[in-house]
Amino acid sequence: MFHFIVYRLxxxxxxxxxxxxxxxxxxxxxxxxxxxxxxxxxxIENEVLSWDGTNVSLHKFxxxxxxxxxxxxxxxxxxxxxxxxxxxxxxxxxxASGKAEVHHIFKESGWISFYILTEKDLINAxxxxxxxxxxxx
Amino acid sequence: xxxxxxxxxLGFLVPNFLIIGIIGVNRFxxxxxxxxxxxxxxxxxxxxxxxxxxxxYWRDLKLNSKKLIWYSxxxxxxAIILSFLFLGEGTIxxxxxxxxxxxxxxxxxxxxxxxxxxxxxxxxxxFVSLLFAVFVIDSISDHHYxxxxxxxxxxxxxxxxxxxNVVAFDRIxxxxxxxLFRIGMPSPMQTTVSGYKNGAARKCIFSNGYTFDEKVITxxxxxxxxxxxxxxxxxxxxMGHIDIDRGQFLLHDNxxxxxxxxxxxxxxxxxxxTWYYDLWAESITRNVHLRVMEHIKALSEE
Numbered sequence: 469m470f471h472f473i474v475y476r477l478x479x480x481x482x483x484x485x486x487x488x489x490x491x492x493x494x495x496x497x498x499x500x501x502x503x504x505x506x507x508x509x510x511x512i513e514n515e516v517l518s519w520d521g522t523n524v525s526l527h528k529f530x531x532x533x534x535x536x537x538x539x540x541x542x543x544x545x546x547x548x549x550x551x552x553x554x555x556x557x558x559x560x561x562x563x564a565s566g567k568a569e570v571h572h573i574f575k576e577s578g579w580i581s582f583y584i585l586t587e588k589d590l591i592n593a594x595x596x597x598x599x600x601x602x603x604x605x
Numbered sequence: 606x607x608x609x610x611x612x613x614x615l616g617f618l619v620p621n622f623l624i625i626g627i628i629g630v631n632r633f634x635x636x637x638x639x640x641x642x643x644x645x646x647x648x649x650x651x652x653x654x655x656x657x658x659x660x661x662y663w664r665d666l667k668l669n670s671k672k673l674i675w676y677s678x679x680x681x682x683x684a685i686i687l688s689f690l691f692l693g694e695g696t697i698x699x700x701x702x703x704x705x706x707x708x709x710x711x712x713x714x715x716x717x718x719x720x721x722x723x724x725x726x727x728x729x730x731x732f733v734s735l736l737f738a739v740f741v742i743d744s745i746s747d748h749h750y751x752x753x754x755x756x757x758x759x760x761x762x763x764x765x766x767x768x769x770n771v772v773a774f775d776r777i778x779x780x781x782x783x784x785l786f787r788i789g790m791p792s793p794m795q796t797t798v799s800g801y802k803n804g805a806a807r808k809c810i811f812s813n814g815y816t817f818d819e820k821v822i823t824x825x826x827x828x829x830x831x832x833x834x835x836x837x838x839x840x841x842x843x844m845g846h847i848d849i850d851r852g853q854f855l856l857h858d859n860x861x862x863x864x865x866x867x868x869x870x871x872x873x874x875x876x877x878x879t880w881y882y883d884l885w886a887e888s889i890t891r892n893v894h895l896r897v898m899e900h901i902k903a904l905s906e907e
Contacts, residue, residue, distance in 0.1 A: 485653070485712070492712040499674045506670040526719050 470494070470547050474573065481529055491530030494546035505548055508590045512544060515594050519601055534597060536604045542597055548584040550593050552600045567592060616662035617680055620655040625687045627651065631744050632692065632845075643846070645878035646743040648705045650736050655680065656713020657720065657733060664721040673718060677711040684710070695842035697790045701885050750874045751850075754887050756894040757867045762905040764827040764856040764864050770904045771830055771854045771866070773798040773807070777900045783892040790842065790889070791815055793897050807832050815840055817849065830854045847886055848873040866901060868894040 473480070473490060480486045498506055509532070516522050516534045522541070527533040531545040542552035551571060554562065555578040562568040562580055571579035584593050628647055659680055660673075668676065684706055688694045694702075720729045760767055776795045786792040791811035798821070799806040807819040815838035823831035831853040837843060853869040870890050876882045 488716065489708055489712045492715060493708050495670065495674055495715070496678070496707060496711055499671060503671050506674070510669045524719065524722070526716065 470545075470549070471572075487528065487530035488526060491527075491546045494530075498546060498548075505584065508584060508587070509544060509546070509548070511590060512550075512584075512593055512597070516541070516597055516601070519598075521605075522601070534601075536601055539604050541600045541604055544584075550582045550584055550596070551579055552582065552596050553579050553604075554596070554600050555603060558599065558603070562596070568596065612662050613666060613676075616659040616676065617683060619662065620658040620680060621683050621687055623658070624651050624655045624684060625691055628688075629692060635744065642748050643876045644743045644746075644748060646740040648702060648876075648878070648881075649709055650740045650743070652681070652684070652706050652709035653713035653716065654733065654736055654740075655684065656710040656715075657717035657736075658713075659710075660714045660717025661721055663714075664718075668718075673714050674711055677714040678707055680714075681706040681710040693841050695840065697785060697788070697842050698846060700788075701882075705881060748875075748877055750877070750879045750883070751871065752874065752883060752886070753869060753871045754890040754894065755867060755869045756891055756898065757865055758895075758898045758902055759859070760864050760866055760902045760905050761862065762864060763862065764858050767856060767864055767866065767901065767905040768827045770901045771856070772796075772801060774897075774900060774904060777896065779896075779900065779903075781896070783896070785889060786812075786892065786896075791840070793893055796897075801826075811838075813840075819852065823853075828856055846874070846876050846882075848875070849890075866898055868898050870894065 480490075495506070513524060513532060513534075517524065519536075521536050523535050523537075525533045525535060527543040527545075529543075529545075531543050533543040534541040540553060542550060544550045549572065552568075554568075559568075559570075559578055559580050563570065568580035568582045570581065571577055572581045580596070582589070582593060582596060584590055628643075628651065631647070632643065656677055659676070663673070663676070681703070685699050685703055688702075689696070689699060720732065773796045777793065781787050781792050783792070791813040793809055794812050795810045797808045797810070801824070803821055803824045805821045805824070807821055809817040809819060811817075817834050817838065818836035819832040820835050821830065821832045823829050831851065833851050834849045837849060849870060849872045851869075851871040853867075855867040855869070857865040857867070859865060870893075872886065872890065874882060874886055
């Protein structure tokens with residue numbers, strides 16, 4: 469469903485508030501199907517906010533955006549898809565070690581994608597965000 | 606502790622009564638002449654504002670995502686109950702509207718959570734004012750939407766045999782298959798007619814006893830029966846939401862002993878956004894058509 473919306477109904481992202489509303493639907497679905505994962509997402513947000521100079525905002529395509537000052541570190545969609553900006557070199561290392569996947573849309577960019585499906589993924593997500601945060605400092 | 610409880614309760618009370626009050630004034634005072642059209646921003650902008658306002662009351666409670674979603678769903682549920690009590694909305698209508706309310710109240714709550722975390726009051730007030738301005742402009746704008754739904758069935762009989770069943774038919778005894786009819790939405794049961802001619806009075810009787818009064822405007826035997834709906838029941842599920850204007854049955858002899866029966870309905874919708882409500886209006890109209898046409902088919906093929 470997420471991929472259908474992102475790839476086939478991509479034009480809807482231009483409709484004001486559409487992405488935020490779609491992300492809320494993902495949140496409600498997660499609340500009904502796997503509420504413990506919402507707790508993990510809060511955990512990630514609290515962890516990032518505990519680092520100096522960070523803040524959160526709403527991501528323009530839906531989800532929670534993590535920032536260092538005005539620079540984006542990454543963003544978490546409410547289906548558990550975490551997108552992180554790590555730069556091309558780190559990206560190659562992460563892809564080679566199997567710790568992340570190419571970004572679900574911008575495959576040639578310095579972004580990576582990472583699905584948070586288990587509690588183990590939560591630890592890896594925090595490590596990846598910390599790495600991206602340190603590179604932005 | 607007491608202050609925390611008060612803030613939590615205010616997050617439910619204030620947004621609900623404020624929004625219901627705004628919808629009530631808009632519907633019964635400002636738009637009374639147009640029959641109380643429900644504009645798109647009443648289902649989108651106001652629930653978002655409701656979520657933002659609730660988030661303002663809950664801003665110091667440090668609610669986690671699970672609680673914020675749960676409270677938002679509760680807030681939406683209270684809004685639905687208040688609409689039932691104070692705005693006279695029907696149960697089926699409220700079931701139809703509920704996905705929009707839950708999604709938009711939750712969206713507003715999460716927008717509010719981030720807004721009030723940043724504490725940029727000028728930006729916050731500008732954003733809320735912009736949403737409110739959209740609501741006002743939408744409320745005073747003209748809204749008009751008409752649609753026609755068409756369905757057809759093939760009947761193994763000649764038009765001459767089918768025609769009398771098209772003009773009027775006895776009680777439909779077949780159980781309903783459509784889920785909205787099964788949970789209580791009235792379905793068509795019987796049709797009576799005062800005469801087999803132009804200008805005859807026709808009545809379409811629904812399962813709850815409500816009657817649509819119709820007047821035959823085209824009576825071309827074995828070909829075309831068109832009627833205007835001159836009076837529709839004062840049912841809260843229909844009133845102020847949809848006007849069924851006209852109905853039509855066309856019969857085409859296929860020349861092989863079968864006939865194509867086409868059912869057409871024209872209606873005006875008074876609830877917006879139509880991209881959402883017309884999906885429901887089309888689906889309901891289609892299932893009214895099919896229930897009647899399947900019955901005509903069964904009677905004609907006996």
